[in-house]
Structure formats: C-alpha cells, structure tokens
Amino acid sequence: GQSLEQPSEVTAVEGAIVQINCTYQTSGFYGLSWYQQHDGGAPTFLSYNALDGLEETGRFSSFLSRSDSYGYLLLQELQMKDSASYFCAVGSSTGFQKLVFGTGTRLLVSP
C-alpha cells in the first residue's frame, strides 16, 4: 500500500519561511509532487521531484530524499495569499501511475 504523512497545520507570519514535510511509503516510487489548494478551490500543481535534491520555482522550493522517503516544500517570503492547504502526492506503478495524496497541511499566514 501507499501512505503519506504531513503535519496537519503550520502557522507563520508574513515574510517568514516555512517548511512543510512529507514522509511516504510506497512501492515503485516515481516522484513526489506538491499541490496547493485554497479553501473552496481546486488543487493546483506546484512542483515535482523525481530525483534527489532541491527544485526551485520562485518563492517555492521542493526537496526530495529518496533514501529517506522524505520530501519537503519550502515557502519563502510568505504572503497572506499563501494561506492554503498543501498536499504532497506520490505516483506509483500499480498498473497505472496515479497520484495518491497525503493528508494535507493547512498553512495559516498571519500579518
């Protein structure tokens, strides 16, 4: 089976840096994705790591360590609009490479 664990909630202030961790258990690992979802909205893709290391996209970075089955999303220069839920997701080869989402982390950014 597959399972992903994330902290349920993280709080931070504007301008700060926050890291959202994700640990996973899966077979046939194909990569770790991150999605952002605002309340009442649809998930939107943020980043994808297939190999170990850091991927940077503007204020957001994502890290993967396959040996540790661990990854994180790093958000810098936090803004109020970053308040949302963040899901990590893995794809695995069980006949079809589909996404299994983590439990989600709710990020609350305060002034």
Next chain:
Amino acid sequence: DAMVIQNPRYQVTQFGKPVTLSCSQTLNHNVMYWYQQKSSQAPKLLFHYYDKDFNNEADTPDNFQSRRPNTSFCFLDIRSPGLGDAAMYLCATSRGRAQETQYFGPGTRLLVL
C-alpha cells in the same frame, strides 16, 4: 484558455435521487480522473479513464459510475446518493500514464438533502 470545466459548480439533490456531474476539457488530455474530497481531507480517487479504458478504484462504491463518451467529456453518475456522498467532486486530467501534472477543474460541491 485551455482548461478543465465542471458543471454545475453546486448541485443539490435528494436522498436516493440520481445525479450526474459533468466535466469537460479543452486540453486534449488522454486521462481523466474523478476525485471525491470531503472537508479537511485529501482528494480520494474514485476512478479514471485512459482514453476509453475505464479503471475503477477497488474501494469505490458501486453507487458511483462514470461515462466518457469522447475525449473531451466525462460524467460522474451517482445512482442513489446518500448523505455520506455529500462532498466536493473534482475532475482532473493529465496527458498520459506517467506521473505528470494533473490539471483540476473547479469542482462540483454536492449537497444531499
């Protein structure tokens, strides 16, 4: 703009009354997915189509069915909605079998009275 469209955005139905949710895409993607998402939970995959090939998740209740008449459209049919089926239903697409980016529609929020 190319996108994933879901209609309606809000759907109210009665207990046991069949309901159909629709999804269309202009991305010309091969794969279309239906997810169920309840409050403060992760999206849960119900089933997906790769072209015309239907793939049902093992734990998806028989009450949920899907149709994909062509590349652009996909429907979710709930034959006899129960109170526990009230949720956000998300449609998503991706190009192919690799773990590629999934593009989500805005969702349909279903209320069962």
